[in-house]
Amino acid sequence: MHTKHSPNPEIIRSMFSKVAANYDKGNNVLSMGIHHLWRKKLVKYAGAKAGDKVLDCATGTGDLAIEFKKTVGTGGSVIGTDFCAEMLIPAPGKAKERGLDIAFEQADVTQLQYDDKNFDITSISFGIRNVGNPVKALQEMGRVTKSGGHVMVLEFGQVNIPVFGPLYNFYSQNILPKIGGLVTGQKDAYEYLQKSSAAFPCREEFVDLMRQSGQFSKMEYISLTGGIAYIYKGTVK
Numbered sequence: 465m466h467t468k469h470s471p472n473p474e475i476i477r478s479m480f481s482k483v484a485a486n487y488d489k490g491n492n493v494l495s496m497g498i499h500h501l502w503r504k505k506l507v508k509y510a511g512a513k514a515g516d517k518v519l520d521c522a523t524g525t526g527d528l529a530i531e532f533k534k535t536v537g538t539g540g541s542v543i544g545t546d547f548c549a550e551m552l553i554p555a556p557g558k559a560k561e562r563g564l565d566i567a568f569e570q571a572d573v574t575q576l577q578y579d580d581k582n583f584d585i586t587s588i589s590f591g592i593r594n595v596g597n598p599v600k601a602l603q604e605m606g607r608v609t610k611s612g613g614h615v616m617v618l619e620f621g622q623v624n625i626p627v628f629g630p631l632y633n634f635y636s637q638n639i640l641p642k643i644g645g646l647v648t649g650q651k652d653a654y655e656y657l658q659k660s661s662a663a664f665p666c667r668e669e670f671v672d673l674m675r676q677s678g679q680f681s682k683m684e685y686i687s688l689t690g691g692i693a694y695i696y697k698g699t700v701k
């Protein structure tokens with residue numbers, strides 16, 4: 465499903481390499497810290513347990529990988545990957561200061577270098593909408609996940625609740641990019657991120673992409689904070 469509106473991987477890579485240094489600060493300001501609660505919820509919804517092997521794609525500065533590692537413990541393993549090397553720079557330090565042993569590697573979610581049926585859980589948070597071919601990404605994530613394991617996707621959606629919907633949409637279109645620009649000095653990047661959230665398929669439309677990947681025996685999702693974001697869970701065939 466590569467349309468003319470699909471993100472161009474090289475433009476995305478260059479944009480993220482520019483915001484990398486201030487990405488965490490930008491996220492905390494823009495989501496008022498709520499994204500940490502969303503990640504905790506994803507780990508729980510994934511059914512992660514001690515000893516599990518987890519692959520986190522588009523890990524960025526490592527937040528979701530860190531959240532998983534706290535749950536899988538020393539008997540489990542977590543690999544955090546990103547296709548933008550600059551985004552990964554802060555990640556090892558963040559893990560280390562929490563006393564967590566996590567491997568961070570450069571990888572493209574549409575061409576993962578890992579063996580088939582290798583991980584109990586494979587995840588991606590706020591990354592799949594920036595992938596040129598999301599169905600290919602879902603296929604790859606499913607391929608490296610054990611049968612009966614889970615592929616977890618956390619992504620922004622569109623809010624369609626009366627009153628709150630229009631207010632949030634105004635905030636995300638007009639205010640969010642300005643604040644993101646002030647915090648990171650990269651207003652264009654935040655304008656792009658907002659537009660990509662507004663256009664990306666959510667709810668049943670995203671489940672359709674999961675279905676097209678042919679990897680899952682079961683697909684479900686939950687909505688977060690009034691539909692600002694969604695967590696999708698695919699059980700691998």
